[in-house]
Structures are given as C-alpha cells and as structure tokens.
Amino acid sequence: MPNNVFTRYLPLLLLAILWExxxxxxxxDPSELPPLSAVGRAWWSLLMDGxxxxxxxxxxxxxxxxxxxxxxxxxxxxxxxxxSQTIDDIASPLVKALxxxxxxxxxxxxxxxxxxxxxxxxxxxxxxxxxPVILSAYNGARGVDQTLIWSARACGATDRELxxxxxxxxxxxxxxxxxxxxxxxxxxxxxxxxxxxxQRGLGYLISFLGEGGVYDAMxxxxxxxxxxxxxxxxxxLFFMRRTLLWxx
Amino acid sequence: MERVNSLWKRRFLRSSSxxxxxxxxxxxxRMHFVSDFLLPSLSSVLIRLWDDVISxxxxxxxxxxxLRTLAGFSMAAVAGIIIGVTIARFRAxxxxxxxxxxxxxxxxKIAFLPIFILWFGVFDWSKIAMVAFSAVxxxxxxxxAATENVDKFMLWSAESLGCTxxxxxxxxxxxxxxxxVFTGLQIAxxxxxxxxxxxxxxxxxxxxxxxxxxxxxxxxxxxxxxxxVAIAIVGSLVVKFMEIVRHRxxxxxxxxxx
Amino acid sequence: xxxxxFGAGSMTGNGIVFGQVTHTYRPQRGRPVLALDxxxxxxxxxxxVALLGPSGCGKSTLLYLLGGFMPIESGTITxxxxxxxxxxxxxxxxxxxxxxxxxxxxxxxxLYGLEKQRKPKAEREQRAQELIELVHLKGFEDSYPSQxxxxxxxxxxxxxxxxxxxVTLLMDEPFGALDAQTRTLMHEELLAxxxxxxxxxxxxxxxxxxxxxxADRVAVMTSRPGxxxxxxDTKPSNGISRADYINTPEFTxxxxxxxxxxxxxxxxxxxxx
Numbered sequence: 001m002p003n004n005v006f007t008r009y010l011p012l013l014l015l016a017i018l019w020e021x022x023x024x025x026x027x028x029d030p031s032e033l034p035p036l037s038a039v040g041r042a043w044w045s046l047l048m049d050g051x052x053x054x055x056x057x058x059x060x061x062x063x064x065x066x067x068x069x070x071x072x073x074x075x076x077x078x079x080x081x082x083x084s085q086t087i088d089d090i091a092s093p094l095v096k097a098l099x100x101x102x103x104x105x106x107x108x109x110x111x112x113x114x115x116x117x118x119x120x121x122x123x124x125x126x127x128x129x130x131x132p133v134i135l136s137a138y139n140g141a142r143g144v145d146q147t148l149i150w151s152a153r154a155c156g157a158t159d160r161e162l163x164x165x166x167x168x169x170x171x172x173x174x175x176x177x178x179x180x181x182x183x184x185x186x187x188x189x190x191x192x193x194x195x196x197x198x199q200r201g202l203g204y205l206i207s208f209l210g211e212g213g214v215y216d217a218m219x220x221x222x223x224x225x226x227x228x229x230x231x232x233x234x235x236x237l238f239f240m241r242r243t244l245l246w247x248x
Numbered sequence: 249m250e251r252v253n254s255l256w257k258r259r260f261l262r263s264s265s266x267x268x269x270x271x272x273x274x275x276x277x278r279m280h281f282v283s284d285f286l287l288p289s290l291s292s293v294l295i296r297l298w299d300d301v302i303s304x305x306x307x308x309x310x311x312x313x314x315l316r317t318l319a320g321f322s323m324a325a326v327a328g329i330i331i332g333v334t335i336a337r338f339r340a341x342x343x344x345x346x347x348x349x350x351x352x353x354x355x356x357k358i359a360f361l362p363i364f365i366l367w368f369g370v371f372d373w374s375k376i377a378m379v380a381f382s383a384v385x386x387x388x389x390x391x392x393a394a395t396e397n398v399d400k401f402m403l404w405s406a407e408s409l410g411c412t413x414x415x416x417x418x419x420x421x422x423x424x425x426x427x428x429v430f431t432g433l434q435i436a437x438x439x440x441x442x443x444x445x446x447x448x449x450x451x452x453x454x455x456x457x458x459x460x461x462x463x464x465x466x467x468x469x470x471x472x473x474x475x476x477v478a479i480a481i482v483g484s485l486v487v488k489f490m491e492i493v494r495h496r497x498x499x500x501x502x503x504x505x506x
Numbered sequence: 507x508x509x510x511x512f513g514a515g516s517m518t519g520n521g522i523v524f525g526q527v528t529h530t531y532r533p534q535r536g537r538p539v540l541a542l543d544x545x546x547x548x549x550x551x552x553x554x555v556a557l558l559g560p561s562g563c564g565k566s567t568l569l570y571l572l573g574g575f576m577p578i579e580s581g582t583i584t585x586x587x588x589x590x591x592x593x594x595x596x597x598x599x600x601x602x603x604x605x606x607x608x609x610x611x612x613x614x615x616x617l618y619g620l621e622k623q624r625k626p627k628a629e630r631e632q633r634a635q636e637l638i639e640l641v642h643l644k645g646f647e648d649s650y651p652s653q654x655x656x657x658x659x660x661x662x663x664x665x666x667x668x669x670x671x672x673v674t675l676l677m678d679e680p681f682g683a684l685d686a687q688t689r690t691l692m693h694e695e696l697l698a699x700x701x702x703x704x705x706x707x708x709x710x711x712x713x714x715x716x717x718x719x720x721a722d723r724v725a726v727m728t729s730r731p732g733x734x735x736x737x738x739d740t741k742p743s744n745g746i747s748r749a750d751y752i753n754t755p756e757f758t759x760x761x762x763x764x765x766x767x768x769x770x771x772x773x774x775x776x777x778x779x
Contacts, residue, residue: 089261100487147605153593155619187356210362225359233354
C-alpha cells in the first residue's frame, strides 16, 4: 500500500526535484524561480516572524464571514424561491440576469462603497458566492420528488415540517455541491481583492513581497495559499461525503 | 378565470422586478438618499456608457479584454482536451498527470498571478498565460471523465461493425464525449473572463478591468458603474453564445429536443 | 377523532364514493387535456378494488385526487361520508417509485408517520418494530434505502404506510418497477397483510393478472379521457384461496375477458395519437 501511494505521487516528487535542481544548475534564472529549498527557508522564517499568522488570520476572517453569510442567505433565498411562486417570480429574473456576471468586477464597486478595509472584501466574497448558492438551493428544492412530498403530507406533516424534514434534506446534495463551487469562488475573490488593495491578508503579502523583489518569500506565500485552498476543498469534500453517506 | 389572472400576475411580476429595481435606482439617486459618489443615477451611468461607446473607448477596452480571454481560453481548450484524452488512453500519461490534476484542480490559481507577472511581464502574455492556467483544469477533468465513461456497448458495437482503433477516437469516443467536454468548456469560459478582469485590474492599462480600476482610483463613480454594467453585459453575452453553440453542435443529443 | 385514525371505523361505513369526478390536465405549454370525465365509483369498506387501464388513462390521477394531493375541480370524493379536501393520515399511499426518504434509515422511515401522530416514544418504537417484522425486514432496521433491493424498498414503503394504520390504502402501481419473481412474492405478502389488517384498498395497475389476482372487483378505465368502462367482479366464486384461484379456469376466463377490454382501449389510445 505505501508503495502504491509512492508511485502515485512520484510525479510530484519529480517536479519538486526539478524545481530544486533547475535553478541551481541555472537551467532557469534563480531570480525568476528560486530553488525549492530557498522557498522552504523563506516560508519558515515567515512563519517564525509571525507574518504568515497575522496575515493568515486577517484573510481567514474575511473568508469566513464572506462565505458564511453567502451560504446562509443563499440557501434561505433559494429555498424560498423554490417554494413560493411569488418570490420566485420577483427574484429569479434578477438572479438569472446577474448569474453570468464575472464576479471579480464587483470588487471595485465594493471598494467604492465600503472603503479599503475588511468590509469591502467580505462583501465582495459574499456577493460573488451568493448566486451559485442560491441557484443550487433553488434547483435542489425544486427538484424534490413530488411523491416524496405527498408521502410526508399523507403522514400528516405540516408546511413547516415539510420544509425542514423533507425539502431541505432532499435538496441537500445539490446545495452542498453548490457550496463547493462557492468555496472555490471565495478563494479567488479573497486573493484577488487582497492583491488589489489593502494592508493585510495573504494576498496582500504576496503582492507586497513581489513588489519588494523578495521572490523566495513570495513563492512561499503562494504555495501556502494554494495549500490552504487545496485542503479547504479536500476537507469540504470529506465533510460532504460524510453528510451524504445515505446516498451510496 | 382565476388561472388567467394568475398567469398575468406572474408575467407582470417577472417582467417588473428588473424595471422596478432600475426605477428605484434612478429615483433613489435623484432624491439623494445616498451621495452621488456612492450611487450615481442610472441615467448618468447609461449616458456615460453611451459616451464611451461613441468615443470608441469602450470598444478598444472590450476588444482587448475579449481577445485576451479568447486567446487564453482557446489554449486551455486545446491543451485540456488533448491532455484529457491522452490521460484516458495512456497509462504513463495518466500516472504523470493524475496527482497534478487532482492537486491543481481545486487550487486557487489566482494566487500565482504575481509569479506570472514575474515570468511573463505585465503585458498581454502574462494575462493570457494566467487565463490558460486557470481554465485548463476544468477542461482536463471533463474530457478525462467523458472519454473514460463512453458506453462500452457502443464501443463494442462500433468494433463489430468494423471500426478500427484509430477511427474509434475520432468517430466514436470524441463525438460521444462531446456533451460533457462542452460542459467543461462552459465552466472554463466564465472562469477565463473572471481571471482576465482580475489581471487587468491588478496590472492596470487598457481593458475593461483596467479602465474600471483607473476610474476607481480617480473616484470617478459613473466610470466604475458603467464598467460593471459593460462587464455584466459581456458576461451574459458570452454565456449565451456558448449555449447557442452547444445547441448547434449537439443537435443529436436529447437535451436539444426538450 | 380516534375513530377515524385508529379504529379503522369498523362500525361505520368507511367506503369511498367517487361522484362525477372530472379533471383537466393543464400542461405549462400546450393545450389542456381532459384526463377524467365524470368518473363515478363506489368502493365498499374493506373492499379491494383495482383500477385497470392503459397508460395515460388517468387512473393515477384519480388516485391522487382521492389522496387529496390535487384539488378536485368538479365532482366529489368522500371517504366514510366526509369529503376529501387535503391529504390525511386516514388515507395511506404507496407509490411506484417507493418514495422513501433516502436520508433516513428503514426504521426512521417507518417511524416518520408515527412521529407526526405524536404517539409516545415507546409505542412508536414498538409499532415500527412490529411493522418491520410484518414485512420481513428484521435485521435491516438501520440500512439506508440505497442499500436495499427494489422489493425490499417497496416493503419499507408499505410498512411506513401501514404504521399509521390508515383506514384506506391507496396503491399507485406499487409493484410496477419490480421483476416478475419479486412481484409474485410481493402479491402473496400483500394478501397476507390484508388478511391480518383488513383495509379498504384502491390499487392502480396496468397488469391484468395482478388485478384479477389481488382485487375483489376490477374497474376498467377507458383511454383518455378516462371513464369507467366496466366493473368486473373478480372474487373467487366458491370461496377457494387466492393461491389456488390462479390455477382455475375461472381465473383464466376473467383475465382473458379483462385483457380484451384493456386491449381495445390501448389500441384506441394509439390510434388517437
């Protein structure tokens, strides 16, 4: 088994080795691609200095509140739209019109409204993630099998029980898939908004180090952000599989 | 009778919400509930957009943005389909790409932007490369899954009818996986547009994103709002265009007959 | 209150009466279709009536109206003298696609209706266990529906419906998705259950043999618009068991007779297309 894992991830190991020896042997310019070991050292000192922590926590707060609010509002609105014809009629033309908008274009408007601080970042993330969550909750709740609802009704379920005990669980697979999309978008908008403006956050740290020409440290932060995005997705996937165990 | 009424009510509601919002925007801005700076009136934004169209400024920006998007997207599409097909067919290719794709796909690739600037400069190439890098993964994943999941009874039928292995790829596997591959492309194109706009905003210069950022720096709020309206229109046109192409290409697919 | 829910109303008449039920199906796009046209039918208490007809004759629609899932546009449906207006626990229903809650285990599914009746927990548990045993699913209490075969799923659905002890049992082609062997076994099981807990039953099917085998009377419906074409008595005449019934000439005769009625309608439906 360990042998299997080894062969599976061997290509990554090869790439890492290439990354180390390529710049050292000057196949590529080391100022444009610092060798892996240098990046590792830079990462360690960023960690020890606390730079990574301070900026990481700042990024985490923006991400958490932005994504969290989008999930709560999006699921509520999506389910309401699916269950009420009137709300659907009012909201769905707007949702459909705004859905294809490239989400990153919201960032300047949010900066205009809320300034350069955390507020504009949280709002950008929240608005960008909102539409995919609404749409998945809407589709999920609309797609609930009619006979499932009838079965619950025949057992005497009230409207509210129907919503909590039947519609929401039945829509859950689609809602969770929509949230996974939103997680990916949240990382893009978070990093982009921090790259653009701000005085804190991992995205800011990347652009600050890049402008200062400290490339080994810049690479270290890029790798850190990538790893965080990757593990956030994996952790979410794990959570999603656990929650949907009944599907098999 | 009641049904007819409710049908009209629905039509009214459906068409009215956008109109009501537009009117509320214009009215709210004119009554100065918020300052002109935070919310310029809809009419002033539209007039600004029209002026930019007349002066040709927006067309240059639009052209550049679309050119970068399409250049990066086409590279991602071609590379993604080739890699996806070869992964599904050759074990060595799969061995190499499997961990790279499984790690690269969920990565927030936008964080690599400063690295791409470092490598390719601040002009077109870094933006195009960034788009290609961001958009290639959904195409690979979709193509890989699609080509691997072609119905085996269809392959057997083709084989027994005399289809050679070489013909199999072009005549059976690729057409059969078209719907899924196209879905991958439909995910990749909006991603390309998002990434182009971020790149333009970060690096400045011409293009819709850059112009919008300049307007923001000069506190020119009608400029920011006309920018977002222009970008939103481009976004929906691009999505609509892909839907039409899909419909044309996949006439045989049951989804087209609904 | 208790009378209507638990007592199965053995004293009062708990039959079903359809009076001149008419229903128009209105698709989102396209022309409205007359699905049911003046259907009148009486089902006596504890009688098993099968609704038989070609697909699209509105027999399922009639059942959904009886269930109270769709508004009755014209005509009346009464159960035990009371007009049907909404779904209720006096009418349990079993659907063809099982309609189990996939995120609940077998036991949680069976418990669902009992929880809605606010019965004490101990009683709920005991009743659920009884029903799971009644449908021979002991040992599968904690399985999810996705882990069960089609026949087992349908047995869970039947147990879930019987758990709330409805006065009438509505079945919408319940065995239509099962393979032939499983279907035969399920027929025997359903008859055994009906012997132990007799109920008024309306059973929708397009399988002629199934209808004759299970029902006391079979109501044949015409193709669109659905009307009652003929009602045929299918109770074994000399009191023999259902298992023996299947080998009698009487059974074969009834099947042939009904088959010809349905065949005419199916051909008519195709020509109308």
